[in-house]
Amino acid sequence: MSVLSIIAFAHRIAEETPVLDKDGHVTTHSWILPENAEIIYGGISSLLIFFMLFKFGAPAIKKSFAARTEKIQKELDAAAADKSAAATEAATIRQAKGDIEGERARLLADAATQAAAVLEDGRVRLAAEVVDLEAKGVTDIASAQGRVGDELRAEIARLSSAAVDHVVTGSLDDATHQELIENFINRVGAGS
Amino acid sequence: MSDNRIEGYARGLFEIARAEGTLDVVEDELFRFARSFEGSDSLRSALTDEQIPPAKRQAIIEDLLGGKASATTTQLVAMVVGSGRGRDLPAIVNNLVARASSVKHQEVAEVRTAVALTADQQARLGAALVKATGKQVNLKVVVDPSVLGGIVATVGDTVIDGSVRTRIDQLKSRL
Numbered sequence: 001m002s003v004l005s006i007i008a009f010a011h012r013i014a015e016e017t018p019v020l021d022k023d024g025h026v027t028t029h030s031w032i033l034p035e036n037a038e039i040i041y042g043g044i045s046s047l048l049i050f051f052m053l054f055k056f057g058a059p060a061i062k063k064s065f066a067a068r069t070e071k072i073q074k075e076l077d078a079a080a081a082d083k084s085a086a087a088t089e090a091a092t093i094r095q096a097k098g099d100i101e102g103e104r105a106r107l108l109a110d111a112a113t114q115a116a117a118v119l120e121d122g123r124v125r126l127a128a129e130v131v132d133l134e135a136k137g138v139t140d141i142a143s144a145q146g147r148v149g150d151e152l153r154a155e156i157a158r159l160s161s162a163a164v165d166h167v168v169t170g171s172l173d174d175a176t177h178q179e180l181i182e183n184f185i186n187r188v189g190a191g192s
Numbered sequence: 193m194s195d196n197r198i199e200g201y202a203r204g205l206f207e208i209a210r211a212e213g214t215l216d217v218v219e220d221e222l223f224r225f226a227r228s229f230e231g232s233d234s235l236r237s238a239l240t241d242e243q244i245p246p247a248k249r250q251a252i253i254e255d256l257l258g259g260k261a262s263a264t265t266t267q268l269v270a271m272v273v274g275s276g277r278g279r280d281l282p283a284i285v286n287n288l289v290a291r292a293s294s295v296k297h298q299e300v301a302e303v304r305t306a307v308a309l310t311a312d313q314q315a316r317l318g319a320a321l322v323k324a325t326g327k328q329v330n331l332k333v334v335v336d337p338s339v340l341g342g343i344v345a346t347v348g349d350t351v352i353d354g355s356v357r358t359r360i361d362q363l364k365s366r367l
Contacts, residue, residue: 157367164360172341172356177307180342184354185313188345189320 014040198280202287205268209288212264219292220332221265225257226285227334229278239278246274293330301329304336304344304355321347 014037021027028035034042209218229235235256239249250270257266272281293300301321303309309317318331325347341356 157364160367161360161364164363168356168360169340172306174307177341180354180356181305181307181309181313181317184343184345184352185317185320187354188324188352189316191324 010040010044011037198283198287201272201277201280201284202291205272205284206288206291208268209264214262214264215292217262218265218268219289221257221261222268222285223289223332224334225261225265225269226282227336230282231336236278239273239281242276246276249278250274289330289332296328296330298328298330299325299348301325301331302346303331303333304339305333306335306337306339306341306356308335309333317343317345321345321352324352325350 014035016029016036018026019029033039205218205222206215209215212218229239238244238252241249250273253266253270253273257269269281272278272284277284289300301318303317314331314333318329321329321331327347329347339355339357340360342354342359343352344355344358345352
């Protein structure tokens with residue numbers, strides 16, 4: 001049966017005799033119900049529209065729902081992964097906290113050990129420095145003694161020189177000058 | 193001053209003194225004046241000060257040597273000082289003395305004593321130095337109080353030191 005034959009069949013069923021009012025105007029059969037043709041054509045159109053919607057709209061809607069479902073699933077999966085990662089991180093932090101305590105204890109132990117070593121080293125170094133200072137002090141004292149001795153000898157020499165100058169120049173009278181000159185002349189003359 | 197200029201001045205002074213016939217006297221006086229010039233800072237600064245006019249410097253020479261040295265010596269020194277060559281006076285005089293000694297085939301014998309020597313002592317000392325060095329000597333006596341006593345004689349590169357100053361210095365070194 002073709003579409004045209006269906007339409008023709010429907011037309012025959014819907015074909016009605018027009019109803020006239022007392023003035024001769026065409027009017028409806030019922031004050032509330034539509035005409036038969038309107039019911040038939042409207043019903044067919046509605047079925048056709050529902051069919052079209054089911055045929056073409058349903059896959060798109062179904063696809064849209066599927067996509068939305070997939071998106072929601074992904075978000076749920078991501079939330080679950082985040083939760084798992086957070087749990088892992090929390091476990092790591094808790095472990096790290098435990099490690100920090102251990103590290104603090106280890107550092108404190110190391111610091112105590114190093115402090116003890118530094119203290120011992122300082123004691124040894126101080127003892128060595130004391131020995132060096134004592135030796136240097138002894139050397140400085142000996143040097144100062146020598147220097148004072150040298151200065152004393154230099155002062156004695158200076159005073160002696162001044163005394164010699166004073167005595168010699170004071171004793172050089174004319175007779176001595178002449179004697180020195182004569183001795184020089186005689187010595188040079190005899191020395192050839 | 194360059195050696196050539198010093199030699200030029202010395203040759204000029206030498207020729208003037210020889211022409212005057214007073215070479216021995218002038219040479220001796222110049223030598224003694226040069227030694228005094230070297231030994232006196234105030235004299236040296238006065239005669240070499242460029243701020244003092246040449247006439248003033250020459251007047252100083254006249255005051256110092258006038259009546260004590262021959263006129264030729266005084267004029268020659270005044271000429272050198274007046275020409276602004278006072279700083280080179282000792283070198284000029286030494287060159288002149290060496291030149292005069294060379295002419296006389298002698299070696300300059302510089303003798304420093306604390307007191308002046310008599311003529312007899314100079315003669316005997318000259319003879320002794322001739323005997324000691326084997327050279328004819330042109331004796332130049334300088335009275336130098338820093339010697340204190342005795343004599344220091346320098347003939348060329350030979351130094352014969354019999355001064356009290358040297359003996360005291362040696363004693364001080366030992367002390």
